[in-house]
Amino acid sequence: MKLKFDYKKVYSPYINGEFLETDDQKTIDSINPYNNEVLAKVRLASPANIQTALASAVEAQKTWGVTIAKEREAILLKAADIAERRRPELAKALIDEGGNVFGKAMYEVDYIVSTFRIAAGQTRQIRGETMPAEEPNRISFTYRMPLGVVVGIGPFNAPLLLNSKKLAPAIAAGNSFILKPSPYTPIIALLFAEIFHEAGLPKGVLSVLPTADEDLGDTLFSDPRTNMITFTGSAKVGNKLQALAGKFQKRFVPELGGKSPLVILKDADLDYAVRSAAFGIFFNQSQVCMANSRIIVEDPIYDDFIEAFVKHVKTIKVGDPSKEDTAVGPLISKDAIKTIETHIEDAVKKGAKLHVGGHMKDQIWNPSVLSEVTSDMKVFDDETFAPLVSVYRAKDYEDALAKANDTYYGLSSGIITNDLQKAFDFSLRIQAGSVHINDNSFDDDPNAPFGGFKGSGHGKENGQYSIADMTQLKWVTVQLGERPLPF
Missing domain, CATH: 3.40.605.10 (Aldehyde Dehydrogenase; Chain A, domain 1)
Incomplete structure (x- = not known):
């Protein structure tokens, strides 16, 4: 070039x-x-x-x-x-x-x-x-x-x-x-x-x-x-x-910035939900304000989702950003590396489970997945701005909505479901400036209003x-x- x-x-x-x-x-x-x-x-x-x-x-x-x-x-x-x-x-x-x-x-x-x-x-x-x-x-x-x-x-x-x-x-x-x-x-x-x-x-x-x-x-x-x-x-x-x-x-x-949620309900297509969730968080090394850094999955499909999601994340290509098939490249600075190191270390120390990732090479941090994250952990509400995602279990739709709103931020959001009633209900009740139905939270359009609620x-x-x-x-x-x- x-x-x-x-x-x-x-x-x-x-x-x-x-x-x-x-x-x-x-x-x-x-x-x-x-x-x-x-x-x-x-x-x-x-x-x-x-x-x-x-x-x-x-x-x-x-x-x-x-x-x-x-x-x-x-x-x-x-x-x-x-x-x-x-x-x-x-x-x-x-x-x-x-x-x-x-x-x-x-x-x-x-x-x-x-x-x-x-x-x-x-x-x-x-x-x-x-x-x-x-x-x-x-x-x-x-x-x-x-x-x-x-x-x-x-x-x-x-x-x-x-x-x-x-x-x-x-x-x-x-x-x-x-x-x-x-x-x-x-x-x-x-x-x-x-x-x-x-x-x-x-x-x-x-x-x-x-x-x-x-x-x-x-x-x-x-x-x-x-x-x-x-x-x-x-x-x-x-x-x-x-x-x-x-x-x-x-x-x-x-x-x-944001700590944007992606809610995945039990009727979602699992394969699409996995791929959409991965793109929505790991695009541009997660250095995206609207990345779905919190994935909230309804209980009946939670275990299947975690297994499939982790398997898919392991296939994401990392490396030289100039190569057309690279999906995850380098973090911008040593400060960014320090932040993700701190968030993972703090979460694991306090009981979170690290499923994949947690290491880097040549300033490229491999996509990392946490579960069992609790509110006393830094990653719960601090923006990592690096390839790290937390996956949460929700008892039902109402619990998923409550978890989605349980954040200082309110920039973007997404919900994947075939239940139109719940999808529109979510669009009205989620405390976020953008809502994307049957999609992840990563979206921007130069014709559409972009901006957040609350701390965003x-x-x-x-x-x-x-x-x-x-x-x-x-x-x-x-x-x-x-x-x-x-x-």
């Missing part, structure tokens, strides 16, 4: 239409998590760089915010075409820097192409409405206006997909956008700068600021020039940022749902003639 993006050079923050090099920038190595090869050096945005980015974003938005819809549409459509043309290269970057397996990388590139095109269409759908007035001879209506400067703080696990659903609608709505990517995947984030630069996006509308300094990220909250922050990451960091958002009166849309955050991403968050509604009245006044 030929790679146009040159890993041998030093990459710099993208600010005001250029890749900016300044003497005050520190550098980090971009590392391939599979073989620990240094891919490139990346310059980090300095405090002064951030101030430059903010100033240019404010200035650019004054013009971009009043650009007509068809011009914003044209740039987003061109960006989609460029991403589609560079599809193999983008996928290679996801494999090399993000450790993504081949299939996931190709899926993610296709997703951002759709995201750009959907955002292009949304430029023509940003509408207000008229409404009945309470006074005579009055016209009452609303506008939807851009917010101004939107900041996106992105994760490492799907750095094209998750950042595109922040960036594209923000630009479509007439905002300028500042992206602060994960320090694990800075080169991938800078691909957005290349794509939109080629697409003709005016300078200053997009900035990409790699940084490993969280204090610099906090600056984006405290600065009065930023109007909204959208964040995908851990609940621990998200809760800290939520406090900052409240302190500085920022609009904040967080997606904070609030607000929705994708298409028109992002546009609603990234615009502000203004009420306008027109008095026809003189308004009657009491004095």
